[in-house]
Amino acid sequence: MATKDLQITVATRLRQAIRQVSIFSSLSSDGLDEIAAIAKVETFRKGRFLFRKDDLADGLYIILRGLIKITQFSHLRKAKTLAILGAGTFFGEMAIINEERRSASAIVLTDAELLKIEKQDFKHLLADNFDITYAILQQVCSRLRAADREIEDHTFKNIEGRLASKLLQLADQFKSNDGNVSDEFIALSLTHQELADLVGTNRETVSHKLGVFRKEGSVKIGNDRKLRILDREKLLSWTRQ
Numbered sequence: 001m002a003t004k005d006l007q008i009t010v011a012t013r014l015r016q017a018i019r020q021v022s023i024f025s026s027l028s029s030d031g032l033d034e035i036a037a038i039a040k041v042e043t044f045r046k047g048r049f050l051f052r053k054d055d056l057a058d059g060l061y062i063i064l065r066g067l068i069k070i071t072q073f074s075h076l077r078k079a080k081t082l083a084i085l086g087a088g089t090f091f092g093e094m095a096i097i098n099e100e101r102r103s104a105s106a107i108v109l110t111d112a113e114l115l116k117i118e119k120q121d122f123k124h125l126l127a128d129n130f131d132i133t134y135a136i137l138q139q140v141c142s143r144l145r146a147a148d149r150e151i152e153d154h155t156f157k158n159i160e161g162r163l164a165s166k167l168l169q170l171a172d173q174f175k176s177n178d179g180n181v182s183d184e185f186i187a188l189s190l191t192h193q194e195l196a197d198l199v200g201t202n203r204e205t206v207s208h209k210l211g212v213f214r215k216e217g218s219v220k221i222g223n224d225r226k227l228r229i230l231d232r233e234k235l236l237s238w239t240r241q
């Protein structure tokens with residue numbers, strides 16, 4: 001393929017990818033061109049730290065492909081995963097908007113392709129485009145709501161309830177339905193340690209409680225480590241104890 005044709009193909013693919021990002025869904029063709037001109041596509045391998053808590057902020061990231069883990073660490077290196085973010089979402093806006101340092105670390109959970117918009121370009125974008133600013137505000141409100149729910153879980157629920165609640169939340173976020181409505185599977189494979197970091201407990205406890213859920217028939221775990229929710233009501237009842 002000639003270099004010019006290749007450039008056109010790459011530009012078209014980039015515009016298509018930008019169109020899939022919810023905060024850019026309202027953009028006109030010119031708006032998409034503007035984002036394509038300021039955004040840089042970068043690919044990262046699993047395990048890479050994109051930035052660490054307290055780093056200076058240099059830009060906003062948008063996920064085109066892959067999963068990113070937002071995590072905090074204690075001084076003893078215990079991890080608490082605040083969120084797992086997938087394609088079409090963004091992160092790194094807080095430190096730029098607040099003019100503070102990064103509030104948490106961002107780690108690549110599966111090989112990822114990201115768009116990066118430099119700090120000053122992102123600020124101009126916010127100032128010039130109400131629809132984007134509003135869409136970001138809506139997402140940030142959803143994240144605050146999820147964080148409130150998590151505080152509620154930590155305050156009022158036992159460990160089984162917190163694990164059940166997290167599994168149901170992941171199922172809603174990463175749902176992939178096999179055709180049978182009562183048989184949802186969480187379309188991402190997490191290790192027991194990764195689940196423990198999300199719930200705020202240790203790996204042994206997660207393994208044990210998953211065994212309890214498996215025995216009662218509320219979940220099933222495939223060889224691919226993807227988890228199937230077989231009985232949503234049974235899982236929900238753990239969250240009410």
Ligand code: CMP
Pocket residue numbers: 057070082083090091092093094095096101102103104105106143147
């Ligand atoms: P920033 O503080 O720049 O860097 C870490 C990013 O993680 C932060 O911006 C948000 O984009 C994201 N983040 C922080 N806390 C949460 C959370 N509770 N849920 C989802 N994303 C978060």
